[in-house]
Amino acid sequence: MDEKIFERVDNYISDISAQEDKILSDVIKSLAEENIPQMSVSANHGKLLQVLMISCNAKRVLELGTLGGYSTIWMARALPSNGKLISLEIDKHYSDVAKRNIKNAGLSEKVDIRVGRALDILPTFIEKKEEPFDFIFIDADKPPYTEYFELAIKLSREGTIIVCDNVIREGKVLDDNSSDEKVLGVQRLNESLRKNKNVTATILQTVGVKEHDGMVVAVVNRLSK
Numbered sequence: 001m002d003e004k005i006f007e008r009v010d011n012y013i014s015d016i017s018a019q020e021d022k023i024l025s026d027v028i029k030s031l032a033e034e035n036i037p038q039m040s041v042s043a044n045h046g047k048l049l050q051v052l053m054i055s056c057n058a059k060r061v062l063e064l065g066t067l068g069g070y071s072t073i074w075m076a077r078a079l080p081s082n083g084k085l086i087s088l089e090i091d092k093h094y095s096d097v098a099k100r101n102i103k104n105a106g107l108s109e110k111v112d113i114r115v116g117r118a119l120d121i122l123p124t125f126i127e128k129k130e131e132p133f134d135f136i137f138i139d140a141d142k143p144p145y146t147e148y149f150e151l152a153i154k155l156s157r158e159g160t161i162i163v164c165d166n167v168i169r170e171g172k173v174l175d176d177n178s179s180d181e182k183v184l185g186v187q188r189l190n191e192s193l194r195k196n197k198n199v200t201a202t203i204l205q206t207v208g209v210k211e212h213d214g215m216v217v218a219v220v221n222r223l224s225k
Protein backbone atom coordinates (compact mmCIF):
# COMPACT_ATOMS: atom_id res chain seq x y z
CA MET A 1 0.00 0.00 0.00
CA ASP A 2 1.19 3.53 -0.76
CA GLU A 3 2.23 4.85 2.66
CA LYS A 4 1.53 8.41 1.48
CA ILE A 5 -2.13 7.50 1.93
CA PHE A 6 -1.65 7.52 5.73
CA GLU A 7 -0.18 11.01 5.53
CA ARG A 8 -2.94 12.23 3.24
CA VAL A 9 -5.65 10.78 5.44
CA ASP A 10 -3.99 12.30 8.53
CA ASN A 11 -4.06 15.70 6.81
CA TYR A 12 -7.69 15.12 5.83
CA ILE A 13 -8.55 14.43 9.50
CA SER A 14 -6.57 17.38 10.89
CA ASP A 15 -8.22 19.66 8.34
CA ILE A 16 -11.59 18.60 9.78
CA SER A 17 -10.84 18.51 13.49
CA ALA A 18 -7.29 19.56 14.43
CA GLN A 19 -6.32 22.62 12.48
CA GLU A 20 -3.09 24.21 13.67
CA ASP A 21 -3.26 27.93 14.32
CA LYS A 22 -0.25 30.26 14.00
CA ILE A 23 0.72 29.75 17.66
CA LEU A 24 1.09 26.00 17.16
CA SER A 25 2.84 26.27 13.79
CA ASP A 26 5.21 28.83 15.36
CA VAL A 27 6.14 26.21 17.99
CA ILE A 28 7.20 23.84 15.20
CA LYS A 29 9.13 26.70 13.55
CA SER A 30 10.84 27.54 16.85
CA LEU A 31 12.18 23.97 17.08
CA ALA A 32 13.80 24.30 13.64
CA GLU A 33 15.24 27.71 14.51
CA GLU A 34 16.68 26.46 17.81
CA ASN A 35 18.07 23.20 16.36
CA ILE A 36 15.74 21.12 18.49
CA PRO A 37 14.62 17.75 17.07
CA GLN A 38 11.10 17.60 15.60
CA MET A 39 9.67 15.12 18.10
CA SER A 40 6.36 16.81 18.87
CA VAL A 41 3.09 14.89 18.62
CA SER A 42 1.06 15.40 15.45
CA ALA A 43 -1.87 17.83 15.40
CA ASN A 44 -4.33 14.91 15.39
CA HIS A 45 -2.67 13.44 18.47
CA GLY A 46 -2.76 16.85 20.16
CA LYS A 47 -6.49 16.82 19.53
CA LEU A 48 -6.77 13.23 20.79
CA LEU A 49 -5.11 14.32 24.05
CA GLN A 50 -7.74 17.07 24.35
CA VAL A 51 -10.60 14.63 23.71
CA LEU A 52 -9.27 12.23 26.36
CA MET A 53 -8.73 15.08 28.84
CA ILE A 54 -12.27 16.31 28.42
CA SER A 55 -13.63 12.77 28.80
CA CYS A 56 -12.13 12.51 32.29
CA ASN A 57 -12.94 16.09 33.26
CA ALA A 58 -9.24 16.90 33.61
CA LYS A 59 -8.35 19.90 35.73
CA ARG A 60 -4.90 18.74 36.80
CA VAL A 61 -2.56 17.44 34.12
CA LEU A 62 0.96 16.06 34.31
CA GLU A 63 3.25 15.77 31.28
CA LEU A 64 6.64 14.04 31.10
CA GLY A 65 8.70 15.52 28.26
CA THR A 66 7.89 19.13 27.25
CA LEU A 67 10.25 19.64 24.28
CA GLY A 68 9.07 22.99 22.78
CA GLY A 69 5.64 22.88 24.37
CA TYR A 70 3.59 21.72 21.36
CA SER A 71 1.63 18.97 23.15
CA THR A 72 1.63 21.15 26.28
CA ILE A 73 -0.26 23.88 24.41
CA TRP A 74 -2.80 21.43 22.97
CA MET A 75 -3.48 20.08 26.46
CA ALA A 76 -3.47 23.41 28.30
CA ARG A 77 -6.07 24.67 25.83
CA ALA A 78 -8.44 21.92 26.99
CA LEU A 79 -8.16 22.90 30.65
CA PRO A 80 -10.95 24.77 32.44
CA SER A 81 -10.14 28.28 33.70
CA ASN A 82 -8.96 26.92 37.07
CA GLY A 83 -6.96 24.09 35.47
CA LYS A 84 -3.25 23.45 35.90
CA LEU A 85 -0.66 21.55 33.88
CA ILE A 86 2.77 20.60 35.20
CA SER A 87 5.28 19.57 32.53
CA LEU A 88 8.70 18.03 33.26
CA GLU A 89 11.67 18.58 30.95
CA ILE A 90 15.29 17.58 31.51
CA ASP A 91 16.82 20.01 29.02
CA LYS A 92 17.09 23.64 30.14
CA HIS A 93 17.36 24.97 26.58
CA TYR A 94 14.21 23.12 25.50
CA SER A 95 12.35 24.32 28.57
CA ASP A 96 13.34 27.95 27.86
CA VAL A 97 12.00 27.64 24.30
CA ALA A 98 8.83 25.96 25.62
CA LYS A 99 8.29 28.73 28.18
CA ARG A 100 8.54 31.33 25.40
CA ASN A 101 6.05 29.39 23.25
CA ILE A 102 3.64 28.94 26.14
CA LYS A 103 3.83 32.66 26.96
CA ASN A 104 3.12 33.39 23.31
CA ALA A 105 0.03 31.15 23.60
CA GLY A 106 -1.15 33.13 26.65
CA LEU A 107 -0.99 30.00 28.82
CA SER A 108 1.77 30.85 31.33
CA GLU A 109 -0.76 31.09 34.17
CA LYS A 110 -1.90 27.50 33.65
CA VAL A 111 1.40 25.84 32.76
CA ASP A 112 4.23 25.15 35.17
CA ILE A 113 7.39 23.74 33.56
CA ARG A 114 9.81 22.04 35.94
CA VAL A 115 13.36 21.38 34.76
CA GLY A 116 14.99 18.13 35.83
CA ARG A 117 14.94 14.33 35.52
CA ALA A 118 11.42 13.00 35.70
CA LEU A 119 12.62 10.08 37.84
CA ASP A 120 13.94 12.58 40.42
CA ILE A 121 10.93 14.90 40.35
CA LEU A 122 8.05 12.37 40.44
CA PRO A 123 8.96 10.84 43.83
CA THR A 124 8.97 14.35 45.35
CA PHE A 125 5.32 14.74 44.25
CA ILE A 126 4.49 11.50 46.06
CA GLU A 127 6.40 12.58 49.20
CA LYS A 128 4.60 15.93 49.20
CA LYS A 129 1.26 14.15 48.76
CA GLU A 130 0.54 16.21 45.67
CA GLU A 131 -3.17 16.25 44.79
CA PRO A 132 -3.88 13.46 42.23
CA PHE A 133 -3.65 14.26 38.55
CA ASP A 134 -6.66 13.66 36.30
CA PHE A 135 -4.66 13.13 33.12
CA ILE A 136 -1.01 12.10 32.65
CA PHE A 137 0.88 12.16 29.36
CA ILE A 138 4.17 10.21 29.35
CA ASP A 139 6.37 11.29 26.44
CA ALA A 140 9.94 11.46 27.83
CA ASP A 141 12.88 9.02 27.53
CA LYS A 142 11.78 5.43 26.83
CA PRO A 143 14.02 3.17 29.02
CA PRO A 144 12.20 4.01 32.30
CA TYR A 145 8.66 3.98 30.83
CA THR A 146 7.61 1.18 33.22
CA GLU A 147 8.84 3.17 36.23
CA TYR A 148 7.11 6.32 34.91
CA PHE A 149 3.88 4.38 34.49
CA GLU A 150 4.03 2.96 38.03
CA LEU A 151 4.79 6.41 39.48
CA ALA A 152 1.97 7.89 37.39
CA ILE A 153 -0.48 5.40 38.94
CA LYS A 154 0.65 6.50 42.40
CA LEU A 155 -0.13 10.09 41.39
CA SER A 156 -3.61 9.19 40.08
CA ARG A 157 -7.19 8.85 41.25
CA GLU A 158 -9.73 6.30 40.07
CA GLY A 159 -10.58 7.33 36.49
CA THR A 160 -7.31 9.14 35.73
CA ILE A 161 -6.28 8.58 32.13
CA ILE A 162 -2.62 7.81 31.43
CA VAL A 163 -1.27 8.01 27.87
CA CYS A 164 2.24 6.79 26.96
CA ASP A 165 3.48 7.75 23.51
CA ASN A 166 5.75 5.90 21.05
CA VAL A 167 5.30 2.35 22.31
CA ILE A 168 5.21 0.54 18.93
CA ARG A 169 8.25 2.12 17.22
CA GLU A 170 7.53 1.12 13.62
CA GLY A 171 6.82 -2.43 14.75
CA LYS A 172 10.26 -2.87 16.32
CA VAL A 173 8.48 -3.97 19.51
CA LEU A 174 7.94 -7.33 17.78
CA ASP A 175 11.69 -7.99 17.79
CA ASP A 176 12.50 -10.21 20.78
CA ASN A 177 16.22 -9.83 20.07
CA SER A 178 16.28 -6.05 19.93
CA SER A 179 19.15 -4.34 21.75
CA ASP A 180 17.74 -0.82 21.18
CA GLU A 181 17.22 0.63 24.66
CA LYS A 182 14.12 2.55 23.53
CA VAL A 183 12.53 -0.61 22.15
CA LEU A 184 13.48 -2.54 25.29
CA GLY A 185 11.97 0.21 27.43
CA VAL A 186 8.59 0.18 25.71
CA GLN A 187 8.53 -3.63 25.38
CA ARG A 188 8.91 -3.80 29.17
CA LEU A 189 6.02 -1.38 29.70
CA ASN A 190 3.75 -3.08 27.15
CA GLU A 191 4.42 -6.51 28.69
CA SER A 192 3.74 -5.19 32.20
CA LEU A 193 0.19 -4.30 31.10
CA ARG A 194 -0.67 -8.01 30.84
CA LYS A 195 -0.85 -8.35 34.59
CA ASN A 196 -1.39 -4.77 35.78
CA LYS A 197 -4.64 -4.90 37.74
CA ASN A 198 -4.49 -1.17 38.54
CA VAL A 199 -5.47 -0.09 35.04
CA THR A 200 -7.80 -0.93 32.20
CA ALA A 201 -5.54 -0.41 29.21
CA THR A 202 -5.14 -0.79 25.49
CA ILE A 203 -2.48 0.08 22.93
CA LEU A 204 -3.58 2.16 20.00
CA GLN A 205 -1.55 1.56 16.82
CA THR A 206 -1.03 4.79 14.90
CA VAL A 207 -0.05 5.88 11.39
CA GLY A 208 -0.14 9.30 9.80
CA VAL A 209 2.19 12.25 9.25
CA LYS A 210 4.57 10.76 11.83
CA GLU A 211 6.13 7.30 11.63
CA HIS A 212 4.17 4.10 12.37
CA ASP A 213 3.87 3.99 16.15
CA GLY A 214 1.38 3.60 18.97
CA MET A 215 0.28 4.78 22.36
CA VAL A 216 -0.84 3.15 25.57
CA VAL A 217 -4.20 4.50 26.70
CA ALA A 218 -5.01 3.44 30.26
CA VAL A 219 -7.69 4.30 32.78
CA VAL A 220 -6.80 3.88 36.44
CA ASN A 221 -9.06 1.43 38.27
CA ARG A 222 -10.18 1.80 41.85
CA LEU A 223 -6.91 1.70 43.78
CA SER A 224 -6.39 -0.16 47.00
CA LYS A 225 -3.82 2.17 48.58
Ligand SMILES: C[S@@+](CC[C@H](N)C(=O)[O-])C[C@H]1O[C@@H](n2cnc3c(N)ncnc32)[C@H](O)[C@@H]1O
Pocket residue numbers: 039040041064065066067068069070071072088089090091094116117118119139140141
Ligand atom coordinates in the same frame (compact mmCIF):
# COMPACT_ATOMS: atom_id res chain seq x y z
C1 LIG B 1 9.31 13.24 22.39
S1 LIG B 1 9.92 14.66 23.20
C2 LIG B 1 8.46 15.38 23.90
C3 LIG B 1 7.54 15.96 22.87
C4 LIG B 1 6.42 16.79 23.45
N1 LIG B 1 5.64 16.05 24.42
C5 LIG B 1 5.50 17.23 22.34
O1 LIG B 1 4.75 16.40 21.82
O2 LIG B 1 5.54 18.43 21.97
C6 LIG B 1 10.71 13.99 24.62
C7 LIG B 1 11.21 15.03 25.59
O3 LIG B 1 11.55 14.38 26.82
C8 LIG B 1 12.68 15.02 27.37
N2 LIG B 1 13.32 14.10 28.31
C9 LIG B 1 14.18 13.08 28.00
N3 LIG B 1 14.57 12.45 29.11
C10 LIG B 1 13.94 13.06 30.15
C11 LIG B 1 13.94 12.85 31.55
N4 LIG B 1 14.68 11.88 32.11
N5 LIG B 1 13.18 13.65 32.32
C12 LIG B 1 12.41 14.63 31.75
N6 LIG B 1 12.39 14.89 30.42
C13 LIG B 1 13.14 14.11 29.63
C14 LIG B 1 13.53 15.35 26.15
O4 LIG B 1 14.50 16.34 26.44
C15 LIG B 1 12.48 15.76 25.14
O5 LIG B 1 12.26 17.14 25.18
